[in-house]
Amino acid sequence: MATSLLSVDRINAFYGDSHVLHDVSLEVSSGRLLALLGRNGAGKSTCMHAVVGFLPPRSGHIRIGERELQGAAPEAICRHGVGFVPQGRRIFPTLTVYENLEVAARRSAPAAGAKRWSRQDVQAIFPRLKEREKQVAGSLSGGEQQMLAVGRALMTNPRVLLLDEPSEGLAPMIVRELGNVLAELKKEISILLVEQNLGLAMKLADDVVLLNTGRVVFAGTREEFEQRQPELQRHLGVH
Ligand SMILES: Nc1ncnc2c1ncn2[C@@H]1O[C@H](COP(=O)(O)OP(=O)(O)OP(=O)(O)O)[C@@H](O)[C@H]1O
Numbered sequence: 001m002a003t004s005l006l007s008v009d010r011i012n013a014f015y016g017d018s019h020v021l022h023d024v025s026l027e028v029s030s031g032r033l034l035a036l037l038g039r040n041g042a043g044k045s046t047c048m049h050a051v052v053g054f055l056p057p058r059s060g061h062i063r064i065g066e067r068e069l070q071g072a073a074p075e076a077i078c079r080h081g082v083g084f085v086p087q088g089r090r091i092f093p094t095l096t097v098y099e100n101l102e103v104a105a106r107r108s109a110p111a112a113g114a115k116r117w118s119r120q121d122v123q124a125i126f127p128r129l130k131e132r133e134k135q136v137a138g139s140l141s142g143g144e145q146q147m148l149a150v151g152r153a154l155m156t157n158p159r160v161l162l163l164d165e166p167s168e169g170l171a172p173m174i175v176r177e178l179g180n181v182l183a184e185l186k187k188e189i190s191i192l193l194v195e196q197n198l199g200l201a202m203k204l205a206d207d208v209v210l211l212n213t214g215r216v217v218f219a220g221t222r223e224e225f226e227q228r229q230p231e232l233q234r235h236l237g238v239h
Contacts, residue, residue, distance in 0.1 A: 002029035005190050006051070006082070006160045011060030013050045020046050021057065024216055026192075026209045028160055033191040035201040035222075038211035039237040044194040045087060047211070048162050051192075052084045053077045064159060065113065081111035083158025087165050089149040093138030097129050100137050100148055101155055110157035115188070122151040125185055143174035147181060160190045167197045179203050196237055202226070210235050 006028040013021040021043050028034045036044050049055040051062055053074035062069040069077050078084070092100050101119045110116045123130040126147040132140060137148055146166050153161055166182070167175045179200050185191070186204060195201040201208075208225040210218035212235045218225060225232065 002032055004028075005030045005064065006192065007061070007063045008047070008051060009061040009063070011047075011050055011057035011062065013046055013055055013057040015046075015055075019214070021050065021214045023060070024211070024214065025060075026216070026219065027207075028190050028192050029207070030190055032206040033186045033193060033204050034207040034209060035205035036192060036194045036209050036211065037198070037201060037236060039235065040196075041213075042211040042235075043214040044211060045164055046214075048084065048086075048164055048192070048194060051077070051162060052082055064111075078156055078158075079106075079108075079111065081114045081157070081159030083153035083156050083161045085149045085153045085161070085163045085166065087168060089145050091137045091145055091148050091152065094136060096134055096136055097140070097148060098133045101129070101151055104152040104155040106156045111159055114157045114159045116157050117154045119155070122154050125154075125188070126151055126181055141174070142170050143178055146170065146178060150182075150185070154189070158189065160192060161185075162192045162194075164194045165196060166193075167195060167200050175200055198236060 004027045008024060008026045010023045010025050011021055024047055038044050046055060050057045053072055056071060064080055064082060067080055101122060128144050129147055129151055132144060166178060175197060182204055205222045208222055209216055210232060217235050218232055
């Protein structure tokens with residue numbers, strides 16, 4: 001049986017008085033990719049923001065391995081091995097690809113169980129980033145910028161990688177290319193993926209959690225999800 005790496009256990013999160021996540025639980029197992037699905041506004045990004053410490057939940061637990069993350073600051077959560085690629089790819093547009101990767105590098109020892117990533121390791125997964133090494137990041141295509149954003153997160157030596165809608169705004173051909181490199185990447189690291197593109201999510205997912213208005217309406221393997229897809233379709237956006 002796969003061992004749990006990132007565990008989100010019955011969290012409740014609020015924006016002011018607005019209760020957005022209701023007893024949400026999920027487990028990212030070691031070596032697996034979990035796709036977190038749901039319509040616009042279902043609470044997927046909020047769930048990621050809860051994990052990385054931007055919106056600490058009011059109740060529940062978040063653990064990586066044995067370590068409790070609930071209540072920890074975002075820097076500490078990152079140091080304990082949670083890498084985050086937010087929606088909209090935060091890269092430094094005026095720095096080169098090389099510089100973007102190097103400034104993200106963590107010099108301290110990786111968290112227990114994490115790999116130390118070098119720029120060369122990242123470029124082996126994303127050969128485009130080798131070809132474009134000297135180019136300023138702002139001049140890259142959308143797909144390349146997304147790869148760079150993922151590469152920057154890898155340079156922090158995460159144990160688990162959180163990707164928030166990596167395909168957003170990319171042309172279908174580029175999404176296919178991104179899907180191929182993410183398929184390679186998932187051999188190296190456990191991933192929590194938020195994705196509106198169901199085709200991409202199904203190509204990559206081992207496990208699926210489906211949210212509707214901040215509540216889990218399905219949790220299981222991709223195969224179980226696909227079997228129940230006709231009845232679950234109403235909880236998905238039209239993509
Ligand atoms: N900063 C905020 N302040 C108040 N409410 C917010 C804030 N951010 C999100 N919400 C609300 O929280 C709920 C969940 O939003 P969230 O962004 O997590 O959904 P999502 O599933 O990621 O959707 P999307 O695909 O549109 O990003 C929505 O009702 C949204 O309007």
